[in-house]
Amino acid sequence: MKPSFLHQQALQLQYNPRETQRPPNLGINRGSLAVVQLEFVAWRRCHTRPDQSIKMKRKVAALEKVDADLPALQYRIRRDPKSYAQEFFDQFLAYDAQKQIFLSAPATASSEDVKKFHDLVDMIAHVADCYPDVTGQFAEDLKALITQHHATLHPELREKVVGSLSLLKKKEIIDSTSLLTTLFPILVSTPSKSLRALLFQKILSDLREANSKSINHRLNRTMQTVLHNLVSSDRSSPKAIWAVKLTREMWKRQLWTDAKPVDVMKEACLADNEKVIVGGVRFFLGGDKEREELEDESSDDEAVDLKQVKHQVGINKKSKKREKAYKKAVEKVKRQERKKHQPHPLNFSALHLLHDPQGFAEQLFQKHLQNTKSKLALENKLLVLQLVTRLVGLHKLTVISLYSWFTKYLTPKQANVTSFLASLAQGTHSLVPPDAVEPLIVKIANEFVSEASASEVAAAGINAIREICVRQPLAMSETLLQDLVQYRKSKDKGVMMAAKGLLSLYREVGAELLKKKDRGKDATMGIRSGDIQQLKYGEEEVATGIEGLELLAKWKEEQKKRKRAEREANGELKEGEEKDDDEDSFNESDWEVESVESDDSGGWINVDHSDDEDEKPAAKKAKRDDSEAPDLVDADKENDEEEKEDPAAEAERLVKLATTTILTPADLAKLAELRMEANINKAMGNTNKHQKALAARHTDDGLTAEQIELPAKLRKTTKEERLELARAGKPNRDEHKSTQAIKRSKKDAEGKSTTNKEKARKKNFLMTIGKAKAKNKRSLTETRRVLKGHVERSKRGGRRGNIGM
Amino acid sequence: MGSSNRKKREKAKDFKKTKLKVGKGKPQASNFTDTSFKSKAIVVNQQSLQADAPDPVEQFKHNLSLASSSRSDTQRKEALAYLTTQLSHQPPNNPVGTSAILTKLLPLITDAYTSVRQQLLKLFRALPPAEVRPDVEKALMYVRAGLTHLSADIRSDALNVMEWLLDAASEEVVSCPGGWMKTLNSFSAMLGWNYSIGTATGSQGWTMASKATLGATKGGFLQARAITLLARFLQAGFKPDATVAYNPQAYWDNIYRLPRRSNPFAYLNLFGPARDEEGEMYPDRESRQRVFHSKWNKSITKGLSEAKQEGGAVGRAASLLDQTLSDGMGNFRGESGL
Known part of the structure; x- marks a missing residue:
């Protein structure tokens, strides 16, 4: 019921007190208690002495002041919009009037006016959705206000207007587009930092919300x-x-x-x-x-332990709150599960989504790097350079002038030279003409690598050269390489390692350039047999079949052998049965990646089953089966017998294998694993952490200055640094005390109690002396009893024991 | 043992009552700080001691700023009282000008304290009406804000200010921008004679009684007063335009002489924000009649008939309003009459 209605009753009472002699009904509802009190006051005034009514009057004024606040009205409107339409309309008019006052001088409005306007805007924004007819213009008003006067508005009011607009959007009175088109121009143009921060946050949250479902x-x-x-x-x-x-x-x-x-x-x-x-x-x-x-x-983030929550619910007192918490936890776990099973969104990296990377890289290079008028700071220039070279390396672009541009920056005195070196290496790829890179390599070698230069400089130089040559091996000349390789005898560890890295690289990619004694066993043999042939410029290794397929085949075969051996050992092998278990088994679980660890049945499925029937058991496996679809069981025989067969036939066999069999996802996963392993093994005979990381590095990732500088870090740390390291994370101590004493003093400072042990240690000597003397006089049986008691107590957990635990 | 005893004693000491001895002063508390000091001279840094009283102009300005911005209500009231006496001198002592006073003091129309508002009204009445006229538009804004205020007391005092405005500058009140439509809006909101509420809430129940807000606390007296003032307002609005005697010079004056009024081209609205229908100015009687007829006639007539039935002060006021309406709109023929 509305207070105004109650008031009417009160007024009637006041007009003709003779008609109604009893106080108005007081039990209407609790919400209008104040109003009822008012009425009561009015009624009393008619029936009491004047001095009393004065006292009452003061009370009335106080009550009315409380009544006249906007939050209360807002609360009531929210509860019952229809009944308070009149009041709302009044306040809307008040807002209109206040707006007029404000707009007549927005820059010089008094703080009181601003406050009133602020409150009215707040109230109307909160209930605008209840009266769409009246407030139709409200959002437009606010938009116009903030757009025109954002520079001069009072900060609080400004914030309120922005907040109200986003509130109106939340109430779906205006849509996202109109909100964003209002706020964004202001964000771009306003000089106020706080407003910009607010607007940015609002715009961002609005965009996020619009995209949330x-x-x-x-x-x-x-x-x-x-x-x-x-x-x-x-x-x-x-x-x-x-x-x-x-x-x-x-x-x-x-x-x-x-x-x-x-x-x-x-x-x-x-x-x-x-x-x-x-x-x-x-x-x-x-x-x-x-x-x-x-x-x-x-x-x-915050993985929920459902078991623990469930357990706690079982133990603790049941309450609605706990029940809710449990439900929430279950929900969360379910959501996480669902999320885990969702297909991973295919998100391309920004570098791959570029339209015309060649044009972009050229423009960037010309505009910011090659252009002598560009005023970028060195570090920003380096960033641009990184991007350009990253693009060149990733998309294999051709920007020839880039390499000659590098020349003047490749001196040890250049600031951030390692970044330049890293960028250069990053910007090199197999399609860069070796003529373009060769002078750079020579320059690096001349500038950085010499006996006279500091060891770090030399190491960085050799490292840079190696990184370049990994990408374009043809850029290296024979004499220079042989020269550089000799640094592996250097006394400095960094230089030595860098040179060894270069050496091992060229053993793989261009062993002919090395001296014979440096080539190593594999390379020498490979060159002699013609296995290793250096690729010419522009030549690509043509992939035949599936990369790593032979590895998988080998692995399967090993698995099979092992199994067979096991079975033979167990004497379980029976004729005919083995086939079903082993080769033919085509179970559903093979299609799940997780199901095959390393021991399970092979996932090879023979499409052509014609040879299965006449396949002989393992005991007679020496017999050669000339089936047209060779399966893996045959592979080992071939290995045995046809070692000498030319590699072409082998390749053909693998191709055939790939075309006639189906690889399960489990196989593919294993294949990837094997390939990675083989890569690592091949790259480094002895694998250390750094090299493993190198092999695992994704081709999309760029090269950083740290990778060039890395060996410099091998230098041992100075004593001060080591001391600093040792001291880090330990409490600061001024005097040399035992750790226990330090702990004790800390506990004392916190006002914590002592342990029993500590009490015993502190106990007055005179108090203990009697017991000590008595101990000496104990008889053997007494001593035994005491000791037994001690053992028993310690088992029980003290004198009181662990009862009830 | 010894140490623990000592500790116990030390602890117990805190709770012991100190014995007071005859002839000796009270023992000092442990946290006593001696704050006495000696000095040969006292230097007061920030106060200027002047032998003569401050300049009256300064005093006036000081009081003006006190009245508009002091936090204490009594101070505000007293400052207003001072200003009122200054203004009611003969000749009035007003160093800053009426316009500046109004700009400063108009926001006080919605002041929370009754005493301040009453004093403010007295001050307004002391202002020379001729000098109020240029600022009527601004004053009306504040009056409208007061008329629609949440608190009933402020509303009733705003009515008094409205009355003063009508006394001082009735013609400007009805013809300034927003003066006609918006003020009528506020009046009807006060009286609950509202044409737009029914459409806004979607229903027109019996609870839409005429005395929705205003009649509530102060009763029929205020409603009667509001109706009377509305009648006065309408009277001012429907007053027949005075026929100007033929002046042969008028044409040339219009072209070559500087206008004597302030802001003579206000109707063109060259510099302000664009006005809508409500904020428009209605400078002559006919346009006011037309707008009144199209927007207000219906709802006011309806409210009026209800008010008339009440009898008493409200009824009397309503019949006065009725009389005004019939006088003012009697010769109006609607749209076709134009």
Whole structure:
């Protein structure tokens, strides 16, 4: 019931007190208690002495003041919009009047006016959805207000308007597009830092929310177009930084994953403003990593231990709260499960989504690096350089002038020279003409690698050369290589390792360039047999069949042998049976990757079963079966007998194998594993951590300066550093005390009690002396009893024992 | 044992009552700090001691700023009282000008304290009406804010200010931008005679009684007062335009002489934000009648008939309003009459 209605009753009472002599009904409801009190006061006033009524009057004024606050009205409107329509309309008019006052002088409005307006805006925004007819213009008003006056508005009011607009969006009175098109221009143009932060956060959360249930393609497209226009319309303006920030955030959260945001970033890289350029370049260099990290974080956060929760529910007192917590935990686990089974979203890295990488790399290089007028700071230049070389290396682009540009930076005195070296290596690939890189290698060798130069410098130089030659081995000349390889006798460990790395590289890729004594056994034999042949420029290794298939075949065969041996040992082998168990078994679980660890039945499925029937048991396996589809069981026989057969036939056999058998997912997983293992083994005879990491490095990842500098770190740390390391993480101690004493004093400071042991240690000597003397006088039996008692007590867990535990 | 005894004693000491001895002062508390000091001279840094009283102009300005911005209500009231006496001198002592006073003090219409508002009204009445006229539009904004305020007391005091405005500058009140439509809006909101609420809530139940907000606390008295003031307002609005005697110079004056009024081209609205229908100015009687007829006639007539039935003060006020309406709108022929 509305208070105003009650008031009417009260008024009637006041008018003709003779008619009603009893107080009005007080038990109407609790909500209108204050009002009822008012009425009661009115009634009393008619029937009491004047001095009393004065006292009452003061009370009335106090009550009314409490009544006149907007939050209370807002609360009531929320509860019963229809009944309070009149009040709301009044307040809407008040808002209108206050708006007029405010708009007459928005810059110089008094703080009180601002406060009133602020409160009214707040109230109306909160209940606007109840009266859509009256408040139709409200959102437009706010938009106009913030758009026109955002620079001069009072900060609090400004924040309130922005907050109200997003509230209206939440109530679906305005849509995302109109909100974003209002806020974004302000974000770009406002000079206030706090407002920018607020707007950015609002825009971002709105975009996220719009994309939370399903991707809102239309909104994204609009927004991306706006951002693209912002970046590409005025290249020199710093406003584009907001486009960069927004895009990066959206990319990080995997809401935008297509080519359009990448295009925005591409335009940002080609801008004239340094901040924008750096923002764009950093996105390409680190955006994908950031995205992955965020994903990892979100996936492994707070794993719920369902068992523990269930156990606790069983033990603890049952309550609704606990029950709810349990349900929540179950829900969460289910959600995580579902998430785990969801197909992984195919997200391409930004570098792969670029349209015309060649054009982009050329433009970047010409605009920011080659152009002498470009004013980028060195570190930013390095970032751009990293991006350019990364693109060149990844997409195998040809930017010939890039290599000659490097020449002047390749001196040990150049700042950040290792980054330059890393970039150079990164920008080299097998399709770069060796003529373009060779002078650079020579320059590096001359500048960095000499007996006179510092060992770190020499190591970095050799490392850089190695990294370049990994990518383009043809760029190395024979004399230079032989010269460099001799550094493996160096006394410095870093230089020595770097030189050895170079040596082992060339044993693989170009053993002819090495001196005969340096070639090593494998290379020498390979050259003699013609196995190892250096690839010519532009020549590619043609993949035949499935890479690593022979490895898988070998592994299967080993497995089979092992099994057979086991069975023979157990005497279980029976004729005919073995086939069913072993080769033919085509069970469902093979299709699951997890089901095959390393011991299970082979996943090879023979499509052609014609030879299975007349296959002989293992005992007679020496007999050669000339079936047209050779299966794996035959492989070992072939190995035995046809060692001398030419490799061409072997390759053909493998191809045939690949075309006539079906590989299960389990096989493929194993194949990948084996291939990786083989790679590592092949690359390094003795594998250490660093080299393993090198082999596992993804081709998409760039080369960093640390990898060039790495051997420099092998130098032992100085004494100070080691001391620092040892001291790190330990409490600071001024005086030399025992650890126990330190602990004790800390406990004392915290006001904690002592242990029994400590009490015993501190006990006054005179108090213990009697017992000590008595101990000496014990008889043997007494001593035994005491000792027994001690043992028993310690078993029981003290004098009181562990009863009830 | 010894050490623990000592500790016990030390602990117990805190709770022992100190014995008071005759002839000796109270023992000092352990945390006593001696704050006495000696000095040869006292230097007061921030106070300027002046032999003569401050300049009256300064005093006036000081009081003006006190009245508009002091946190204490009594201080505000007293400052207003001071200003009122200054203004009611003959000749009035007003160094800052009426416009500046109004700009500063108009926000006080919605002040939370009754005493301040009453004093404010007294001050307003002391202002010369001719100087109020240019600022009527601004004053009306604050009055409208007061008329729709949540608190009933403020609403009733805003009515008093409205009355003063009508006394001082009735013509400007009805013809300034927003003065006609918006003020009517506020009046009808006060009286609960609202044409737009029914459509807003989607239903028109019996609870939509006429005395929705205003009549509630102060009763029929305030409603009657609001109706009377509405009648006065309408009277001002429907007053027949005075026929200007023929002036042969008028044409040339219009072209070559500087206008004497402030902001003579206000109707063109060259610099302000665009106005909507409600904020528009209605400078002549006919346009006011037209708007009133299309927007208000129906709801006011309906509310009026209800109010008339109540009898008493409200009824009397309603019949006055009725009289005003029939006088003002009697010769209006609707859209076709134009």
